[in-house]
Amino acid sequence: MARTIAPSDQLVSDALSHSLADQRPDRAAGARERRNRRLMLSLPFVSVILFLVIWQIIGSNTDPILLATPIDTVKAFWDLLSSGELAPAFATAMGDLAAGYTLAMVVGILSGVVIGRSPVVERIVNPYINFFQATPLIALVPLVVIWFGVGFPARVTITFMLAVWSIVINTSTGVKETPHSLLDVSRVYKLNRFSVITKVALPNAVPSIFAGLRIALGKALIGMVIAQMEISVTGLGGIITNYGNAFKTAYLLAGVFTASLVGVIAAALLEVVRRWAFPWTRDQSPGHL
Amino acid sequence: MTASAVVTRQGATVDIVGVSKSFNQRSDSARVVLRDVNLTVRSGEFVSIVGASGCGKTTLIRMVAGLAPYSSGMIRVGDTIVKGVPKRLGFVFQDAALMPWRTVRANVAMGLNETGALLSKADARTKVEEAMGLVGLSAFADYYPGQLSGGMKQRAGLARALVSEPDLMLMDEPFGALDAFTRLRLQEELAAIVARTTTTTMFVTHDVDEAVFLSDRIVVMSTSPGTVKDIIEVDLPRPRLRREGLLDNRRAAELRDQVLGLVIEDQAR
Ligand SMILES: Nc1ncnc2c1ncn2[C@@H]1O[C@H](COP(=O)(O)OP(=O)(O)O)[C@@H](O)[C@H]1O
Ligand SMILES: [Mg+2]
DSSP states (O other): OBOOOOOOOHHHHHHHHHHHHHTOOOHHHHHHHHHHHHHHHHHHHHHHHHHHHHHHHHHHTSOTTTOOOHHHHHHHHHHHHHTTSHHHHHHHHHHHHHHHHHHHHHHHHHHHHHHHHOHHHHHHHHHHHHHHHHSOGGGGHHHHHHHHTTSHHHHHHHHHHHHHHHHHHHHHHHHHTOOHHHHHHHHHTTOOHHHIIIIIIHHHHHHHHHHHHHHHHHHHHHHHHHHIIIIIOOHHHHHHHHHHHTTOHHHHHHHHHHHHHHHHHHHHHHHHHHHHHOGGGTTSOOOOO | OOGGGOOBOOOOOEEEEEEEEEEEOSSSOEEEEEEEEEEEEOTTOEEEEEEOTTSSHHHHHHHHTTSSOOSEEEEEETTEEOSSOOSSEEEEOTTOOOOTTSOHHHHHHHTTTTTGGGSOHHHHHHHHHHHHHHTTOGGGTTOOGGGSOHHHHHHHHHHHHHTTOOSEEEEESTTTTSOHHHHHHHHHHHHHHHHHSOOEEEEEOSOHHHHHHHOSEEEEEETTTBEEEEEEEOOOOSSOOEETTEESSHHHHHHHHHHHHHHHHHHHO
16 A cells, blocks of 8 residues: 655644644733833842942042942053053953863763763762862862963863863763653664764753853853962963052952953853754743853 | 655554563562553554553553563564564654754654655655644744644654654554643544554553544553453444544444443452
8 A cells, every 4th residue: 555645634724723823922911021021121230330339438438458449440440451461361361261161161061971871980980070079179279280380281270170070060960861751762763872962862961061061160260260360370360469469459359350251251152152052942041141 | 745755565563472561679579560461453553552540551562662671472563573663663752752952843854863864855854844744733843842832742743753654653642641622633633644644553542532533443451460451343434523522423432431341340440
């Protein structure tokens, strides 16, 4: 008997038009929701402005060594920028972070996949993951200096070392939690081992991986700044250390806020990549940024 | 469909001979879930499996699919004894089991993974579009599963199973989680689709009316341990017509009562 798949019959297309009608959103409710959203969105700005005003008042009545005012800090920032000191420091910070964090990303995701797919490997490496999770890794800075010296490799190592663990753990968790039904699907439709990882386990882990990447970014920032402060006295960490030693608090704070800026830019880049490369995760609320 | 893609095919036969299944429990005692199940499904036949929850319907159908091993006995699909997943199998899962990161189109295309290598890209694409048309999802081809209703997800799961023109379709309570209206509509669509193909279908359900409406035969299973209690021939002409959700036919009502009686009798035991 010949078997063909023919276009659908009347019954099916009736059903389709029904389901289409069900999909239309309610427009008035949408507008109300948008107005509420706008109100909610303005709250953080109000809060920040209020904070700056209070800080300015307190700061102008305090010894400038203890606390610089926001206006002094902005002036210091401008001074650092126009003297040509800030741009290279910013670039060094971005470079250290990019190198250490990218390395952590590659190593973390690859080893996370292996650990997530293999219970044997998981059991073997679990003690080490737990150890490094529990250890304040900053305490290893002197050891890293002994091994790698005081330059770029040492700073990248510190950044990497702090960032990698959250990525490993979140990737392996995400991979391990691939629903049984999806693994059944990949068996029914005969995906090979490699495709099961690339087409099922890894995509399933993406939301979890990004959560890990976000935590790791915070830790990488800490590692990068500490390394610049304690190892090379360069970049933004160097600015913070040097001006701190000179009791120039406004310049110190300008360095701190530039470091925050590095973090904000990196977090935004991460979010852009997630939305662009993984559109199906868009509907899941990213929480906060 | 392009002329070259029309293949003369036959639905697979399924032979389940003396199959038992026990799960090892933490304490050494193995729990027997299925005992001495015997069932033969003919080529192109639509067989429903009904029985109380926990009687082993899912276990049985997963063993036929090669997704779980059986403890003893033999299962044969076509002329091959089931060890891994049989060739040209379609499986529709209760929870649709779509990949959330793939659009409907890409999910359906996954059904061509086994057989698609033999097709040209254009032919494969045509098949995917046809399968989506068949279940009325063409307009939603670029949607992600998270944007679909439960009924539409099941349609997508069905299209993924149909796209390879399987010799055997296994369905595990595919409409069980849907609301009554969607369920009725999908039952009718499934009947229409299956009527156009030669595939053999094993359909697990706890809805007796659904079983009567769709099936050539209904296998009633008993519990603890699960086994085939009775097999009812559904001697209703096709196409079957409904009124107010129920089959408009005295014989249908008799069959429904008979099957229901068997299930209830077993539970009262
Ligand atoms: N992996 C498993 N390990 C142990 N027991 C199981 C497993 N899967 C199913 N069972 C048991 O087998 C019995 C039959 O389950 P199932 O086939 O899902 O029933 P049904 O689909 O008919 O509701 C149930 O009592 C269930 O607890
Ligand atoms: Mg079940």
